[in-house]
Amino acid sequence: MKYETEREQLSNYLAGMGLKHTKQRDVILTTFLDSADHVSAEQLYQKVRKKAPSIGYTTVYRTLKLLVDAGLAQERRFDDGLTRYETEHAHHDHLVCLECGKIIEFNSKLIEDTQAKIAIEYDFKVLHHRHELYGHCSDCHKKDDSA
Numbered sequence: 001m002k003y004e005t006e007r008e009q010l011s012n013y014l015a016g017m018g019l020k021h022t023k024q025r026d027v028i029l030t031t032f033l034d035s036a037d038h039v040s041a042e043q044l045y046q047k048v049r050k051k052a053p054s055i056g057y058t059t060v061y062r063t064l065k066l067l068v069d070a071g072l073a074q075e076r077r078f079d080d081g082l083t084r085y086e087t088e089h090a091h092h093d094h095l096v097c098l099e100c101g102k103i104i105e106f107n108s109k110l111i112e113d114t115q116a117k118i119a120i121e122y123d124f125k126v127l128h129h130r131h132e133l134y135g136h137c138s139d140c141h142k143k144d145d146s147a
């Protein structure tokens with residue numbers, strides 16, 4: 001079955017909370033896993049609605065919070081104020097296009113290593129960090145240039 005590990009992880013988490021893994025929660029989970037990363041609650045709701053029109057926005061929103069608590073999703077808040085969700089995957093940072101809203105993931109060993117050195121220098125114990133570069137993506141700045 002598709003997403004068996006994720007389903008089990010959610011079931012275990014819900015059981016621990018005394019909650020049931022309902023059919024609705026299952027639809028929301030699989031739709032989320034099928035979605036591209038950095039989806040907002042509203043965007044996910046629009047996708048869920050196509051499969052199961054009876055599921056309301058509040059249910060989608062609450063279930064997303066449960067997915068975060070269960071360690072299946074990560075919440076991301078960029079400067080545009082919209083909260084987005086992505087699947088839990090290897091550490092990465094983001095380039096955010098202020099024109100079209102595109103979000104690109106990157107991972108730089110050089111940046112990570114430099115950060116580690118800075119932390120040592122200041123005897124600072126880093127728990128997590130976030131790099132967000134804001135600007136115009138390749139498609140959007142090409143438009144700027146031609147204008």
Ligand SMILES: [Zn+2]
Pocket residue numbers: 097098099100101102136137138139140
């Ligand atoms: Zn763009």
Ligand SMILES: [Zn+2]
Pocket residue numbers: 037038086092093094105
């Ligand atoms: Zn990401």
